[in-house]
Amino acid sequence: MEKYVIKGGTPLSGEVTISGAKNAVVAMIPAAILADGPCILENVPDISDVRIMIDILKQMDVEVYYKAPGILYINAEHINGTKVPYQLATKMRASYYFLGALLGKFRHAEVALPGGCHLGPRPIDQHQKGFEALGVQTEVKGGAVIADAKFLVGAPVFFDQVSVGATINVMLCACMADGITTIENVAKEPHIVDVANFLNSMGAKIKGAGTDTIKITGVSKLKGSVYSVIPDQIEAGTYMAMAAATKGDVLVKNVIPRHMECMTAKLLEMGVGVEEGDDQIRVYYKKRPKPTLVKTLPYPGFPTDMQPLITTLLTVADGNSTVTETIWDSRFKYTEELQKMGANITVNGKTAMVTGVDELYPAPLQATDLRAGAAMVIAGLMANGTTEITNIHYVERGYENLVEKITAIGGDIRKEGTN
Ligand code: EPU
Numbered sequence: 001m002e003k004y005v006i007k008g009g010t011p012l013s014g015e016v017t018i019s020g021a022k023n024a025v026v027a028m029i030p031a032a033i034l035a036d037g038p039c040i041l042e043n044v045p046d047i048s049d050v051r052i053m054i055d056i057l058k059q060m061d062v063e064v065y066y067k068a069p070g071i072l073y074i075n076a077e078h079i080n081g082t083k084v085p086y087q088l089a090t091k092m093r094a095s096y097y098f099l100g101a102l103l104g105k106f107r108h109a110e111v112a113l114p115g116g117c118h119l120g121p122r123p124i125d126q127h128q129k130g131f132e133a134l135g136v137q138t139e140v141k142g143g144a145v146i147a148d149a150k151f152l153v154g155a156p157v158f159f160d161q162v163s164v165g166a167t168i169n170v171m172l173c174a175c176m177a178d179g180i181t182t183i184e185n186v187a188k189e190p191h192i193v194d195v196a197n198f199l200n201s202m203g204a205k206i207k208g209a210g211t212d213t214i215k216i217t218g219v220s221k222l223k224g225s226v227y228s229v230i231p232d233q234i235e236a237g238t239y240m241a242m243a244a245a246t247k248g249d250v251l252v253k254n255v256i257p258r259h260m261e262c263m264t265a266k267l268l269e270m271g272v273g274v275e276e277g278d279d280q281i282r283v284y285y286k287k288r289p290k291p292t293l294v295k296t297l298p299y300p301g302f303p304t305d306m307q308p309l310i311t312t313l314l315t316v317a318d319g320n321s322t323v324t325e326t327i328w329d330s331r332f333k334y335t336e337e338l339q340k341m342g343a344n345i346t347v348n349g350k351t352a353m354v355t356g357v358d359e360l361y362p363a364p365l366q367a368t369d370l371r372a373g374a375a376m377v378i379a380g381l382m383a384n385g386t387t388e389i390t391n392i393h394y395v396e397r398g399y400e401n402l403v404e405k406i407t408a409i410g411g412d413i414r415k416e417g418t419n
Contacts, residue, residue, distance in 0.1 A: 006380035012248035020229035024191035026094035037224030100172030120329030130170035154179030308375035334372030
């Protein structure tokens with residue numbers, strides 16, 4: 001089993017460059033199926049979720065290969081059907097985007113119920129609601145969603161719950177429907193806008209991405225396109241939190257500072273030094289962080305995916321902090337691991353009370369999901385001594401070259417064991 005071995009206690013300093021956004025690219029890869037010609041995606045991170053998506057395309061006879069590091073060529077002209085390989089689809093959450101893409105192109109899709117991190121119940125009722133409004137019939141049979149439409153007709157859709165996945169999936173499906181689809185109460189995350197921009201570069205007519213309402217005028221054909229993925233907001237937030245937590249001074253490069261306001265504002269509130277440039281942010285330690293309140297919300301609120309990262313920093317703040325998680329029911333599991341390091345965290349339902357301690361101590365830890373694992377890496381880098389983290393396959397789903405990037409800013413981390 002692979003593990004990270006971290007010798008913590010060193011302030012990190014130097015420069016780290018952020019990779020392309022996981023949660024954008026895992027939607028763009030299926031979206032490329034909609035095009036009649038080849039798509040080229042640039043700034044694609046080499047992470048295991050992307051590798052699974054590539055394997056899915058290969059098994060479906062889609063031509064897919066890297067032209068150069070980070071530059072992915074996809075040509076789905078000879079795709080061999082509408083059934084996504086079952087086992088591969090269950091390995092990740094975002095395989096559900098094949099539903100929207102295959103429906104848009106072929107009016108039929110069969111995709112296993114998605115896997116991914118265990119963050120509590122992860123229903124797809126809003127995806128189904130959106131598809132059904134457009135004329136799709138969906139049923140779950142043998143562990144897979146089978147979706148079929150005689151015609152796809154644009155329609156009004158109102159989400160009962162703000163959902164990243166449902167917003168993107170209905171966009172994928174609606175951009176090749178007949179007529180106009182208006183989706184209300186949509187998610188506004190940067191990756192929603194990026195996916196809409198990619199689809200528009202293919203000839204789709206999507207307006208309003210990044211606001212509460214998205215209007216899509218269906219087109220009969222989409223063409224191939226060359227598109228560069230935005231930087232990963234959550235990866236950037238991870239290195240920002242890591243810089244502060246290790247009492248370091250790190251320049252986080254290739255970011256869109258506007259997307260980072262949630263983290264920047266919290267760090268400033270806590271007394272951490274933050275300086276924004278055009279496409280980079282310097283984060284540096286000044287004094288023991290002040291406690292604060294954090295509440296996760298859909299964008300532009302504080303992202304749930306950064307909650308474990310900021311909570312880890314708060315474990316050594318000078319006083320009591322409150323962290324409220326409103327998106328996922330089971331996103332505090334990692335706090336039990338941090339407690340093994342001496343963190344003082346009490347979880348009560350959706351809220352964690354964090355009482356700052358002087359320092360964290362090394363302990364053997366088990367990653368419980370992707371961002372939980374990243375939080376444990378930060379904690380390991382904070383603690384004087386050697387921390388080992390197992391179950392790191394979760395972390396590898398979403399962080400490109402994590403070990404190399406941390407090593408380059410002075411962290412002592414290595415990967416041991418075999419897969
Ligand atoms: N929800 C429903 N019904 C649905 C869909 C969602 O009730 O049909 C609920 C969920 O149970 C949850 C909330 O709506 O309470 C938000 O879920 P959302 O659909 O927005 O999440 P997702 O699309 O499954 C994406 C990211 C997650 C991130 C969430 C929230 C991808 C592949 N995953 O998941 O990222 O936590 O949005 O921002 O884009 C991660 O990267 O570590 C990660 C887990």
